[in-house]
Amino acid sequence: MKIHVYARLKDYFQPEFEVAGEHVRNTDELKALLLTLNDKAGEILSSCRFAVEEGFIDNEFKLNEYDTVVIIPPSSGG
Amino acid sequence: MTPSSSFPRAAEGRGEAAEGRGVAAGTPAAAESRVEPAGMPPGGFAEGRAVAALSAAPIDMAGLLAGAHHPGAGAVVLFSGEVRDNNAGRAVSLLEYEAYIPLATSMIAEIVATAKQKWSLKIAVAQHRIGKVAIGDTAVVVITASAHRSEAYAANRYIIDRIKHEAPIWKCEHYADGTKEWGNNCNCHTVTGDVNKHIYDTGG
Numbered sequence: 001m002k003i004h005v006y007a008r009l010k011d012y013f014q015p016e017f018e019v020a021g022e023h024v025r026n027t028d029e030l031k032a033l034l035l036t037l038n039d040k041a042g043e044i045l046s047s048c049r050f051a052v053e054e055g056f057i058d059n060e061f062k063l064n065e066y067d068t069v070v071i072i073p074p075s076s077g078g
Numbered sequence: 079m080t081p082s083s084s085f086p087r088a089a090e091g092r093g094e095a096a097e098g099r100g101v102a103a104g105t106p107a108a109a110e111s112r113v114e115p116a117g118m119p120p121g122g123f124a125e126g127r128a129v130a131a132l133s134a135a136p137i138d139m140a141g142l143l144a145g146a147h148h149p150g151a152g153a154v155v156l157f158s159g160e161v162r163d164n165n166a167g168r169a170v171s172l173l174e175y176e177a178y179i180p181l182a183t184s185m186i187a188e189i190v191a192t193a194k195q196k197w198s199l200k201i202a203v204a205q206h207r208i209g210k211v212a213i214g215d216t217a218v219v220v221i222t223a224s225a226h227r228s229e230a231y232a233a234n235r236y237i238i239d240r241i242k243h244e245a246p247i248w249k250c251e252h253y254a255d256g257t258k259e260w261g262n263n264c265n266c267h268t269v270t271g272d273v274n275k276h277i278y279d280t281g282g
Contacts, residue, residue: 077217077218
C-alpha cells in the first residue's frame with residue numbers, strides 16, 4: 001500500500017512511502033499501523049482526512065493492499 | 079446535503095469523473111497558468127474562458143476582473159487574499175502553498191459551481207496560488223458577479239470560506255529569522271467532532 005502525505009504530516013513521515021498493507025482493511029487500521037512508525041503522529045492523524053483515487057474515504061471504505069492512500073491534514077489555504 | 083458531503087468520495091464510485099472535466103483553457107494566458115493536467119475542471123469561467131483553479135504563476139487579478147463583467151450583472155465583488163508581512167507577532171518573509179492538486183482542483187470547481195447555482199451568479203471565478211508567494215502578492219482571488227450586490231457578496235464569502243476550510247491546500251510560513259512553520263489549520267473538527275464538518279455546516 002502506497003502512502004502520500006502533505007504539509008505538516010511531512011514532519012512525521014516521508015512524503016511518499018509504502019507499508020505492508022495486506023492486513024490493513026480500513027482507515028482506523030491504517031492509522032494504527034502509521035502510529036507504529038511514529039507514535040508522535042497521533043494528534044495530527046486524528047484530524048486528517050483520507051482519500052483514494054481522488055475521492056475522500058471514511059472508515060467504512062474497504063482498503064486493499066494495492067491502494068494509494070493520500071492522507072490530508074486540515075486545510076490552511078487562503 | 080451538507081456542502082462537504084458533495085465532494086467526490088471514493089466509496090461512492092472509484093474513478094468517477096467530476097462534472098465539468100474536459101474543459102480546456104481557452105487563451106494562451108490561461109494555458110500558461112494551468113498547473114493541473116489537461117482535463118481537470120476549472121475554477122470558473124470569465125468571458126467564456128476557463129480559469130485554472132490553481133496557479134503556480136502570479137495571479138492575473140486585473141485580467142480576471144476584466145473578464146468578470148456581464149451585461150446582466152449590476153454588482154461585481156472581488157476578494158483578494160494577500161500575503162502580509164507578519165503573523166502572531168513574527169515577521170513573515172513569504173508564504174509557500176502546497177496542494178493535493180487533483181482533489182483541490184475538483185473541489186474548487188465544485189465550490190464555484192455550487193455558488194453559481196445557489197445565487198444565480200452571472201460570473202464566478204476562484205483561483206489559488208501554489209508555490210512561493212511574496213509579501214503583498216495575491217494568494218487567492220474570488221470574483222462573483224450577480225444582478226444585485228447582496229448575492230455577489232454572499233456568494234463570494236461562501237466560496238472563500240469553503241476554499242480555506244475544505245480544499246486540500248496548505249500554507250507554510252517562512253519567517254524573517256529563517257525558520258518556517260505550517261500555517262494555522264482549520265480546526266472546526268474540534269467543535270463539530272467530524273473532520274468533514276465545518277462550523278458553517280452546523281449553522282455555528
